[in-house]
Amino acid sequence: MVDLSRILAGPFASMILADMGADVIKVEEPILGDESRGFGPFKDGFSAYFISINRGKRSVTLNLKDRKGKEILKELVKRSDVLLENFRPGTMKRLGLDYDALKSVNPRLVYAACSGFGQTGPLSQNGAYDLIIQAMGGMMSITGEPGGAPVKVGASIADLTAALYTVIGILTALRVRDQTGVGQLVDVAMLDCQICILENAIARYVVANEIPGPIGSRHPSVTPFQAFPTRDEYLVVCIGNDRLWQRFCQAIRRPDLEKDPRFEVNARRNENYEVLRPILEEVFRSRPAEEWMKLLEREGIPCGPINTVDKVVSHPQIQAREMIAEIDHGSLGRIKMPAFPIKFSLTPGKVDRPAPRLGEHTEEVLVGLLGMSREEVAVLRQRKVI
Helix, strand or coil: CEECCCCCHHHHHHHHHHHCCCCEEEEECCCCCCHHHHCCCEECCEEHHHHHHCCCEEEEECCCCCHHHHHHHHHHHHCCCEEEECCCCCHHHHCCCCHHHHHCCCCCCEEEEEECCCCCCCCCCCCCCHHHHHHHCCCHHHCCCCCCCCCCCCCCHHHHHHHHHHHHHHHHHHHHHHHHCCCCEEEEEHHHHHHHCCCHHHHHHHHHCCCCCCCCCCCCCCCCEEEEECCCCEEEEECCCHHHHHHHHHHCCCHHHHHCCCCCCHHHHHHCHHHHHHHHHHHHCCCCHHHHHHHHHHCCCCEEECCCHHHHHHCHHHHHCCCEEEEECHHHCEEEEECCCCCCCCCCCCCCCCCCCCCCCHHHHHHHCCCCCHHHHHHHHHCCCC
16 A cells, blocks of 8 residues: 555555555655654654554655655555545646556555545545644534634544544545456545534434534533532533433432423423532532442443543553554653454554654665665665655
């Protein structure tokens, strides 16, 4: 796989594929490389941001504005199943390296283009970042507390969602290619992906003519389903059906709430949320969170703590699922990072190779894969092609 992408959405997609066994050749601009190499936090001069999403890849530097650089890329494409790029639409065409140009080099090529607004539409030429897409895609309008300032989701949800859909698109196109012998263009827009995960927000607007707004931690259609303050910290409680509600009322020793016609069924609880919320807040403030969790879990009531990242990393369930990987990054020593989340019974994913230094594998790939001599590579380096 040839990976021309940089920063987050594209590199996260290629990281997933690398974790599943793909040989990812990350093609970067000479000298500067992927811009995210300059993003903090840093450890001994290395970007932890870059390291966390570029593991398992080989780095090759290539000047794609140089004629020879383009020729080398085409030679790589001839030997590849997939090319991934996340440039602004039109950039690859101006370089003479767009899908139409490369499919003649390799008709079996799956060419994945992940951009802010996609290859078509009035905004296709616009640049985009995660924050812009969260804002334009409606995500920020439904995130935060009622009446509060606009708030972004804590993680880069627009970039990461686009990465996941890009992987789905690539794997689907590869499956189709196996059946037809022909590759295709996979066009993924970050904005499109945000629309797909708006979930019931669009349903509420279309069906109920309601424009959803931020509602804190609560669920728009299920009550109670949110975070509650306890004596010491917040606790999340999810009462997903009326049967759970009945058990919940018994568990918190408020059987009167179960019989109250305002709260008997979920639809009524939702209608009377503003009445029910302060009642439950008062109940939960009577004990610390740990006590409530033990009591509720004993009764089979779904609940959980709001863990900070340090608690997430050391959590027994996370440890049992081997979700924190630790790999050797040479001079940096052992580095911890999120592991691969899908558990295959026969072909497990693995995190066993660190993110590459800029151009670390240029000679290895050009000599080993393309059959160049070391003298030819030296000339390319002298000409600043690599």
